Amino acid sequence: MAPYSPVYIPVPADWSIPPLHFQVHDSASFGSITFFDNVKPPALLLEAVLHVLKALYTPESAPRHVRSITLILRPMPGVAHTTSNQLDDAHKEIHLSSQYVAKNAGRARDEIYGVLVHEMVHCWQFDSGGTCPGGLIEGIADWVRLKAGFAPPHWSRTHPPEKWDAGYESTAFFLSFIEDKYGSGTVVKINESMRDGKKWDEGVFESVTGRGLEVLWGEYRRTFGRTSGGSGGGEPEVPTHGV
Incomplete structure (x- = not known):
């Protein structure tokens, strides 16, 4: 040593x-x-x-x-x-x-x-006073990890899950896709929309990209291998620890 x-x-x-x-x-x-x-x-x-x-x-x-x-x-x-x-x-x-x-x-x-x-x-991070999806909390955390260059080798954006808020790297890759396609600062705005305990509203995706969440998720799934699925309701695999 x-x-x-x-x-x-x-x-x-x-x-x-x-x-x-x-x-x-x-x-x-x-x-x-x-x-x-x-x-x-x-x-x-x-x-x-x-x-x-x-x-x-x-x-x-x-x-x-x-x-x-x-x-x-x-x-x-x-x-x-x-x-x-x-x-x-x-x-x-x-x-x-x-x-x-x-x-x-x-x-x-x-x-x-x-x-x-x-x-x-x-x-x-902000979490709308605990009202936002837990998968988004974990997804933003892994998005920052991805952005910092510390994604582990087993992470893959191919074959996305059924739900956008499945959490962790699955949601992180979705956020990265939105950031790349609709402009730098998109994830910052999503996080900022949850400041001071503001109640979670998935309409923030449309307000920052011009497209609704279901449309965005459909675009992402078509790009990376799947064409069906819902826009919410997924839960992360382990408890979250947001602020």
């Missing part, structure tokens, strides 16, 4: 970055050793925050409600999840499974970055 060397990461002056913390609960495990062999926590956290903020906001529009973010590397089932501190919703925690890191040792750096970018989105 290469010796750890301290690294100074300058914080861009135009972005308001909350304090970023790191905890490790099993520092001698293979997963934790793999983690430290591949990433440096200060750079990892700051870069993940900046990927999210630059994808969804401007320095002026970025939310100011997040007071701190703590990454906790610990043994647990699953992959990762984002939650709030028990005492204060403004303090966010991202829990990352050290076992999952160990299982992905062959591509640990990209997978750690990809998972953390996804979870970091949940610290910052």
Whole structure:
């Protein structure tokens, strides 16, 4: 293992970055050793925050409600999840499974970055006060991961699912398609439409693209291999963790 060397990461002056913390609960495990062999926590956290903020906001529009973010590397089932501190919703925690890191040792750096970018989105994104589809929440998170260049090799946009809001990479590829076809900033506008607890309205797709959601989903499915399906009602495979 290469010796750890301290690294100074300058914080861009135009972005308001909350304090970023790191905890490790099993520092001698293979997963934790793999983690430290591949990433440096200060750079990892700051870069993940900046990927999210630059994808969804401007320095002026970025939310100011997040007071701190703590990454906790610990043994647990699953992959990762984002939650709030028990005492204060403004303090966010991202829990990352050290076992999952160990299982992905062959591509640990990209997978750690990809998972953390996804979870970091949940610290910052809007969700219409919990009224928007959970699949959209997870889809936006994976869209940012995709945009940041950390899509894992098994992701594929071919053979889309029946529902646009199936979540995760399925919805992320749909959002990417809309962004590419109808202009940069489309996903930003969809996220912005959910600010301040505004009730979810799928009409936002038509307002930002000029086409209704069913039409957009039909275009996408025809482009990538399927021609039928609905426009909603899908549920993500695991619980979401939106703001």
